[in-house]
Amino acid sequence: MPHESQLPVALAPENTTKPEPEDVWEHVAAMDEFKLLLIAKSEFVIPAVITFVVYYFLLPISVGYFPQLMDKRVGPVNLAYLFALSQFFVAWTIAALYVRGARKFDNFGTRIMDHLDKREAERLKGGN
Amino acid sequence: MSLTLGLFLAFIVVTLGITYWAAQRSKGAGAYFAAGRRITAWQNGVAVAGDYMSAASFLGIAGLIAFFGYDGFMYSVGWLVAYLTVLLVVAEPLRNAGKYTMADVLAYRLSPRPVRAMASISTLTVSTFYMIAQMVGAGALVTLLLKDSGIHFSTAVIGVGLLMIVYVVFGGMLATTWVQIIKAILLMSGTILLSILVLAHFGFSFGAFFDAVSHVSTGVDPKTGQSIIKDFLQPGLRYKPPYGALDLISLGMALILGTAGLPHILVRFYTVPDAKTARYSVVWAMVLIGSFYIMTTFLGFGAATIVGQSYIKTHGGTNMSAPLLAQALAGNVFFAFISAIAFATILAVVAGLTISASTSFAHDLWTNVIHRGVERKAGEEVRVARITAFVVGGVAMAIAIALGPTANVAFLVALAFAVAASANLPVIVLSIYWKRFNTTGAVLGLGFGLVGSILLILIGPSIMGIDGPGATVHHLIQRAPIFPLENPGILSIPIGFAGAVLGTLLSGREASAEHKFTELQVRANTGLGAEKATAH
Numbered sequence: 001m002p003h004e005s006q007l008p009v010a011l012a013p014e015n016t017t018k019p020e021p022e023d024v025w026e027h028v029a030a031m032d033e034f035k036l037l038l039i040a041k042s043e044f045v046i047p048a049v050i051t052f053v054v055y056y057f058l059l060p061i062s063v064g065y066f067p068q069l070m071d072k073r074v075g076p077v078n079l080a081y082l083f084a085l086s087q088f089f090v091a092w093t094i095a096a097l098y099v100r101g102a103r104k105f106d107n108f109g110t111r112i113m114d115h116l117d118k119r120e121a122e123r124l125k126g127g128n
Numbered sequence: 129m130s131l132t133l134g135l136f137l138a139f140i141v142v143t144l145g146i147t148y149w150a151a152q153r154s155k156g157a158g159a160y161f162a163a164g165r166r167i168t169a170w171q172n173g174v175a176v177a178g179d180y181m182s183a184a185s186f187l188g189i190a191g192l193i194a195f196f197g198y199d200g201f202m203y204s205v206g207w208l209v210a211y212l213t214v215l216l217v218v219a220e221p222l223r224n225a226g227k228y229t230m231a232d233v234l235a236y237r238l239s240p241r242p243v244r245a246m247a248s249i250s251t252l253t254v255s256t257f258y259m260i261a262q263m264v265g266a267g268a269l270v271t272l273l274l275k276d277s278g279i280h281f282s283t284a285v286i287g288v289g290l291l292m293i294v295y296v297v298f299g300g301m302l303a304t305t306w307v308q309i310i311k312a313i314l315l316m317s318g319t320i321l322l323s324i325l326v327l328a329h330f331g332f333s334f335g336a337f338f339d340a341v342s343h344v345s346t347g348v349d350p351k352t353g354q355s356i357i358k359d360f361l362q363p364g365l366r367y368k369p370p371y372g373a374l375d376l377i378s379l380g381m382a383l384i385l386g387t388a389g390l391p392h393i394l395v396r397f398y399t400v401p402d403a404k405t406a407r408y409s410v411v412w413a414m415v416l417i418g419s420f421y422i423m424t425t426f427l428g429f430g431a432a433t434i435v436g437q438s439y440i441k442t443h444g445g446t447n448m449s450a451p452l453l454a455q456a457l458a459g460n461v462f463f464a465f466i467s468a469i470a471f472a473t474i475l476a477v478v479a480g481l482t483i484s485a486s487t488s489f490a491h492d493l494w495t496n497v498i499h500r501g502v503e504r505k506a507g508e509e510v511r512v513a514r515i516t517a518f519v520v521g522g523v524a525m526a527i528a529i530a531l532g533p534t535a536n537v538a539f540l541v542a543l544a545f546a547v548a549a550s551a552n553l554p555v556i557v558l559s560i561y562w563k564r565f566n567t568t569g570a571v572l573g574l575g576f577g578l579v580g581s582i583l584l585i586l587i588g589p590s591i592m593g594i595d596g597p598g599a600t601v602h603h604l605i606q607r608a609p610i611f612p613l614e615n616p617g618i619l620s621i622p623i624g625f626a627g628a629v630l631g632t633l634l635s636g637r638e639a640s641a642e643h644k645f646t647e648l649q650v651r652a653n654t655g656l657g658a659e660k661a662t663a664h
Contacts, residue, residue: 025647028656037653045216052212053384059205060380063198063363064373071362076338078361080198087205088418091212095414098215102407109654116656 027119028112037108044101052094059083131461132273135468139314140291143307143475147295150303158662160300160510161228161487165661167305167399173412176396178308180207180387180413181315181420182258182477183265183447184541187470189421190453191446193428195437197344197360199367200428202376204421206383211417213388213553215410220403221560221652222394227659229484230394230552231492234559236651237644239567241497246574248492250551251391253578254544255485256524258392259478261540263288263528265447266474271533272444273451273467281533289525292479296486296517300510301399304479311469311476316420318469322450323423325457326430337426340433347438360432371612382617386545389552392484401661427453478524486516543585546616550624551577558628560652563645565628566638573628580623584616 028034063070063080070080158164167175185207192200226232231247263285270284295303330337338361345355358365367376387393397406431440431449435456440449451470455463490513495503503509555573558565585591587610593603611619651657 024656025650028650028654029646034650034654038649041653049212049216052209056206056209056384057377057380060202060373060376063202064367064376067362067364071359076335080363081201081361084198084201084205085422087209088422091209092414092418094212095215095411099407099411102404105653106404112654113656 024116028116031112031115033108033112033115037105037112040101040108041105044098048094048098052091055090056087059087132464132467135464136270136471139310139468139472139475142310143291143295143303146306146310147299147303150299150306153302156662157228157507157509158659159302160513161398161483161491162395162659163301163305163399165399165401165659167409169400169405169408170412171305171309172396172400172405172409174312174416175305175308175399176393176409176413177416177420178312178315178476179392179396179480180417181312181473182541183262183269183470183474185420185424186315186319186473187265187269187447187450188541189424190427190431190450191440191448192366193360193424194431194435194440194449195446196366197341197358197429197432198363199365199376201425202379203383204424206380207387208414208418208421210384210387211410211414213384214393215407215414218388218394218556218560219397219406219410222556223397223400223403223406224652224655224658225560225648226398228395228398228491229488230389230391230556231488231496234555234570235496236559237641237648238559238565238570238638239641240501242567243570243574244492245497246571247552247555248488248497250547250574250578251488251492252485252520253582254389254391254547254552255481255488256520256527257540257547258390258544259481259485259520259524260527260531261544262474262478262481263524264531264533266471266478267528268447268533269467269470269474272448273471282529285525285528288475288478289521289528291475292482293517293521295479296482296521297514301395301483304476304483305396305399307476307479311472312416314469314472316416318454318466319420319423319427321462322430322454322457322466323426326426326434326453329430329434329457337429337433341429344432345436360429374618375613375615378613378615378618380617381621382542382545382549382615385553385617385621386547386549389548389556390544391488391548391552392480395484395487398659402658403655430457482517482520482524483513485520486513489513489516489520542590542615543582546581546585546620547578549577549617550581550620551575554621554624554628558632560648562632563642564632564637566632566635566641568635569628569630569632572631573624576627577620577624580627581616581620584611584613584620587611588616589614 062083070078070083072079074082153159189200189203192203222230222233225236230251231244234243234247266288267281267285270279270288271281295307327337330340342359342361343357344360346358348355364372367373397409400406400409427450431453435449435452440446440452443452451463451467454466490509494512495501495509551574554577555570558573559570589609589612591603592605592607592609594606594608595602
């Protein structure tokens with residue numbers, strides 16, 4: 001079954017009547033691109049948030065409850081300092097991965113905006 | 129000391145020049161409150177870093193690490209990781225859905241008047257407490273640095289207060305942003321220079337540096353007469369049993385959730401043209417903030433090993449660790465330079481806080497709550513914000529002078545983060561991501577979070593405690609603390625979330641809020657209908 005967004009814009013059911021400005025929100029919310037955008041975002045953001053929250057709280061938990069273990073020497077420093085330092089690099093890595101992944105979200109966004117521009121152009125033509 | 133004074137004056141002259149330039153360009157509300165939304169990603173990233181790296185970071189963290197070693201470094205870690213919450217959860221939806229303040233996002237689909245009133249009270253509380261802490265710090269710093277010139281604590285506080293009022297009243301967000309950028313660049317250069325000098329002191333050997341850090345003399349044992357040697361890499365010098373571990377976890381919660389609820393950080397994302405720029409600006413900020421906090425290792429441990437605790441204690445106390453380190457490494461010129469940077473840091477942060485507080489008062493309380501969203505005369509909102517900046521600045525000056533230079537200000541910053549994490553963050557997140565969320569939930573969430581975190585601090589060890597003989601920190605209430613943790617987050621954040629969730633579930637469904645959720649979701653995720661940058 002062809003999706004609404006793949007139909008020629010003039011055939012989309014909304015365009016049989018002149019749309020009120022408000023119904024643009026419902027229209028976008030029903031688009032496949034938008035649904036895919038939300039899925040793509042949550043597929044990245046939810047695991048990313050869980051990862052950084054778990055990794056971060058492991059630090060106060062381990063230094064708070066196992067100070068002897070964390071004071072174990074590693075080279076010139078100890079485990080506790082290395083773990084704390086690693087938090088910076090993990091945070092930067094997650095941020096870099098997000099920026100890379102977000103290009104995909106931007107593409108969905110651009111397609112939605114292009115579709116709306118076309119829809120608006122059709123509507124104006126129909127109105128004249 | 130005249131050199132320090134000269135550097136202070138140079139910074140003041142440059143920033144006043146920027147304010148004059150910005151005043152010529154700031155016409156209209158969008159320009160005044162959001163710098164016309166024309167700030168670029170790197171500029172905003174540097175400005176976010178500037179807003180964030182306050183006196184508490186530069187002077188406070190260096191001091192905490194110099195005195196408590198590893199436990200002080202835990203703050204540094206939390207302050208960077210917090211930006212993942214900003215990046216992944218808050219920045220982009222906020223930019224797309226709001227206009228000038230944090231409350232815009234809440235008011236988008238909830239009943240605007242109660243929500244804005246509560247959010248504004250919370251914003252003013254966070255900003256004022258944060259600001260008082262900065263001003264007490266500024267006053268103490270200026271008095272100490274210029275002690276030969278006879279400048280009093282209250283004169284110094286009034287001077288700082290007046291300058292920040294000038295930046296905000298005349299230059300608006302554009303001037304504030306550029307003051308932040310200059311300050312952040314100065315702060316980063318100073319920190320890099322100090323770190324290199326610390327490493328040079330140890331012959332650029334990390335081994336020698338960390339070896340010294342593992343054997344820090346913390347004073348002389350009065351019984352044996354021998355000096356006490358401590359390993360500063362060892363956790364637990366500050367957060368001791370039985371509650372130390374819980375306090376660390378609680379601190380971590382307030383840091384990583386509080387940052388994304390700090391009004392003066394959130395408003396920065398309205399100064400950029402779109403959500404994508406907001407995202408890149410967070411990344412810029414993370415690079416700067418992360419590098420800075422990693423270097424606090426050299427600042428703090430350097431002060432502990434090279435300057436020594438006993439010297440710091442008798443020459444201005446913990447907060448002077450970084451400037452004293454500069455003096456020990458490269459003499460008075462560098463001392464003056466680092467002190468001037470600390471002064472610039474405080475001034476810039478205070479200006480950032482003032483503009484977010486006055487924007488919230490003018491936009492949320494005045495226009496939208498009192499006058500139901502109608503601006504009666506053109507330019508009224510900007511005028512009200514300017515007057516508010518005077519009032520907010522005046523109140524902060526008065527309280528800072530009343531508290532005096534020896535006030536324990538750490539709890540004010542802890543309070544600001546706790547309120548931001550417990551009151552602001554739950555309602556921001558739930559209004560963006562939970563369809564069923566309603567007005568009652570938002571009001572109760574803000575109220576519970578605000579009252580809960582303030583109460584827990586009042587009955588905690590920052591305020592309550594029995595001063596031992598010769599104690600340097602004086603407690604306001606001489607009784608054993610009822611709540612054992614310094615950081616209330618572990619309890620107050622769940623209280624804030626519980627208020628928001630229970631308030632929603634126990635009150636009826638709000639059809640308009642659920643209907644508008646679709647609109648908010650589309651707008652937050654696509655930027656459709658978001659506020660545009662203004663032309664020149």
